[in-house]
Amino acid sequence: MRAGWIVSIAVACTFVGNLLAAEQLRARVLAKGESRLLKVAVLEPGGKLAKGQVTDVKVSYADYAMGYVGREIRAEASHYDSSWHLKKVFPLDGPLAEQANQDNESLNKLANERLTLTTLGVGDSVPEFGAIDQRGNYRLISQLKGRPYMLNFIFTRCAAPTMCPQSTRKMAELQDSWREQKAGQLDIVTVTFDPEYDSPSIMAAYAQAYKIEEPNYHFMTWTNEQLVDDLRFLFGILAMKENGTINHTLTTLLVDADGKIAYLEEGPDWSVDQFIAEAKKLQK
Amino acid sequence: MNVANLFMTKQWAIACASLIASFNVATAEYADTGDAGEPASAAEAVKQLVDGLGNAQGEVLWQAFPANYQADINHFVRSFAGQMDAEAYDEMFRLLARLEVVIAEQETFILNSKLGDQSAERKKQLAELLPRVRRLLHTLNQSELTSLEKLAEFDGATVSAGTLSLLLQDIDALAEFLGIESLSERLAKVKVQSASNTNAKDPAGNTLTTLTMTGLLSDSAQTISFTQLDGHWLPSKMVAGWQQEFKNAHGHLETMPEEMVPLMKPRIMISFRMFNGLFNNMEAASSQEKFDKSARGLLVPLRNLTKVRETFILCTLPKPAGAAPAKP
Numbered sequence: 311m312r313a314g315w316i317v318s319i320a321v322a323c324t325f326v327g328n329l330l331a332a333e334q335l336r337a338r339v340l341a342k343g344e345s346r347l348l349k350v351a352v353l354e355p356g357g358k359l360a361k362g363q364v365t366d367v368k369v370s371y372a373d374y375a376m377g378y379v380g381r382e383i384r385a386e387a388s389h390y391d392s393s394w395h396l397k398k399v400f401p402l403d404g405p406l407a408e409q410a411n412q413d414n415e416s417l418n419k420l421a422n423e424r425l426t427l428t429t430l431g432v433g434d435s436v437p438e439f440g441a442i443d444q445r446g447n448y449r450l451i452s453q454l455k456g457r458p459y460m461l462n463f464i465f466t467r468c469a470a471p472t473m474c475p476q477s478t479r480k481m482a483e484l485q486d487s488w489r490e491q492k493a494g495q496l497d498i499v500t501v502t503f504d505p506e507y508d509s510p511s512i513m514a515a516y517a518q519a520y521k522i523e524e525p526n527y528h529f530m531t532w533t534n535e536q537l538v539d540d541l542r543f544l545f546g547i548l549a550m551k552e553n554g555t556i557n558h559t560l561t562t563l564l565v566d567a568d569g570k571i572a573y574l575e576e577g578p579d580w581s582v583d584q585f586i587a588e589a590k591k592l593q594k
Numbered sequence: 595m596n597v598a599n600l601f602m603t604k605q606w607a608i609a610c611a612s613l614i615a616s617f618n619v620a621t622a623e624y625a626d627t628g629d630a631g632e633p634a635s636a637a638e639a640v641k642q643l644v645d646g647l648g649n650a651q652g653e654v655l656w657q658a659f660p661a662n663y664q665a666d667i668n669h670f671v672r673s674f675a676g677q678m679d680a681e682a683y684d685e686m687f688r689l690l691a692r693l694e695v696v697i698a699e700q701e702t703f704i705l706n707s708k709l710g711d712q713s714a715e716r717k718k719q720l721a722e723l724l725p726r727v728r729r730l731l732h733t734l735n736q737s738e739l740t741s742l743e744k745l746a747e748f749d750g751a752t753v754s755a756g757t758l759s760l761l762l763q764d765i766d767a768l769a770e771f772l773g774i775e776s777l778s779e780r781l782a783k784v785k786v787q788s789a790s791n792t793n794a795k796d797p798a799g800n801t802l803t804t805l806t807m808t809g810l811l812s813d814s815a816q817t818i819s820f821t822q823l824d825g826h827w828l829p830s831k832m833v834a835g836w837q838q839e840f841k842n843a844h845g846h847l848e849t850m851p852e853e854m855v856p857l858m859k860p861r862i863m864i865s866f867r868m869f870n871g872l873f874n875n876m877e878a879a880s881s882q883e884k885f886d887k888s889a890r891g892l893l894v895p896l897r898n899l900t901k902v903r904e905t906f907i908l909c910t911l912p913k914p915a916g917a918a919p920a921k922p
Contacts, residue, residue, distance in 0.1 A: 422886075425890070425893060426893075427900055543891070546897045546898065547894070548864055548898055550871045552871070
């Protein structure tokens with residue numbers, strides 16, 4: 311009798327687990343509906359969604375606001391509350407996507423050939439790479455040429471108050487202070503250590519939570535870990551997945567209008583005023 | 595693995611030679627008797643030391659020092675063992691032991707790495723290099739240096755005769771393979787000649803002499819003053835500065851737990867944890883791509899450790915005059 315109950319509970323758990331289990335799919339977004347609904351055509355099956363199937367899926371407000379209509383996406387699909395839900399939505403095509411992919415392949419090649427003990431430092435050019443910003447757009451770092459920018463690395467789930475959260479707060483403070491001083495143009499680029507989780511919409515929500523002003527602040531993610539691995543390797547940033555989090559070091563850089571590193575500081579104790587002073591030197 | 599090659603530069607070999615030169619250039623014990631087989635002069639004694647090191651006889655380095663200098667060195671290393679952070683130090687040797695295992699177990703992935711030069715010639719060279727690297731690691735991993743517990747009983751005589759001699763052989767074997775000038779080749783070119791024989795004395799009454807050395811630090815001749823101390827010839831600069839240098843070194847050791855360790859340990863330990871994680875990945879790698887990704891990653895903590903070395907140098911630099919003391 312007891313064994314029967316145990317088997318029943320196990321079967322029920324498996325059934326619920328299957329229902330909630332998220333599986334990756336690829337789909338094309340056909341149209342936007344109401345109440346966070348997107349109509350998608352499945353390109354590569356995931357969960358119980360079959361290839362070629364057209365269905366409505368529910369997404370977060372941030373994903374709903376992205377310009378994904380007509381574009382191919384990759385996402386995790388789960389079925390609950392009588393509907394399909396997508397999370398971790400990444401656009402796979404769109405303007406500059408092909409160029410970004412090519413640039414990142416070149417970056418990987420560059421990193422694999424740069425087997426030296428020196429990392430990129432002051433005076434070195436930031437290599438070309440592409441990424442997806444918090445608006446769901448593909449961007450190339452070379453698009454920022456002609457104006458200086460700040461560059462750093464964080465991940466949104468970082469729970470160490472003195473690491474990523476503090477770093478982002480300082481970037482927001484720097485942005486505010488820079489604007490108040492009317493010192494010229496200065497963009498900010500923040501690349502995630504955690505592209506597996508940090509989708510464009512997660513980064514958009516993160517930016518909103520820190521009251522970060524757009525459009526000159528670019529949170530960058532990618533469709534796999536290769537980009538951030540290569541950038542970390544070139545900039546000499548340590549990061550490792552441990553106990554459900556990512557332990558890492560911090561490097562904050564200032565890049566000049568020609569794409570060369572003008573100033574950098576390692577560790578979490580960098581000063582907003584110091585970076586502002588250095589950035590002012592770069593204003594033409 | 596190409597990473598190993600990064601260290602094997604000509605500059606590195608010369609630096610190694612310079613280190614030994616600056617560390618001692620002292621003499622083996624001798625009496626000026628003119629007996630066959632014993633050095634008759636300071637020049638011969640110094641040459642005997644250089645030749646001994648060139649023949650991978652580490653013990654000649656130790657024997658070049660008078661007993662009180664040997665005691666100072668033993669005392670310093672044992673004090674270091676008492677002040678150094680055991681967690682960081684011991685972990686460093688655990689990692690070297692793991693590296694030895696990874697090289698042994700993943701030789702195929704190492705040889706077929708897609709990182710760097712992938713020519714057949716390079717692969718052949720790598721196949722010859724790996725056993726030599728493993729031998730070097732094995733020497734270190736079996737040495738008296740592998741834990742602070744062992745280091746607390748450091749005996750220079752034993753270490754120089756054993757581990758140092760083996761390391762000199764291993765380093766020479768690596769240099770030979772890499773086609774760079776080895777320490778033994780460099781030392782074989784060293785010429786030592788007496789430049790003066792004035793029987794001058796230093797203020798303490800020790801006999802002084804001047805030697806001309808060629809081929810050690812550079813191909814041009816260098817004139818170096820030597821002092822005879824308890825039957826050993828040592829560079830006069832070393833003798834003059836010995837006590838003060840050791841006093842300074844002990845001073846740095848005393849501040850290490852409170853000043854240097856807190857500053858450097860986090861950076862060291864995060865590098866070590868990353869090495870461990872990468873070794874895990876390399877051991878478990880099921881494909882060449884996965885192995886290469888981790889192998890390339892080894893450079894990141896390695897670079898981080900070079901920055902620790904810079905921090906260490908900054909920490910040990912004398913404080914500028916008038917600078918505020920580190921602690922009230």
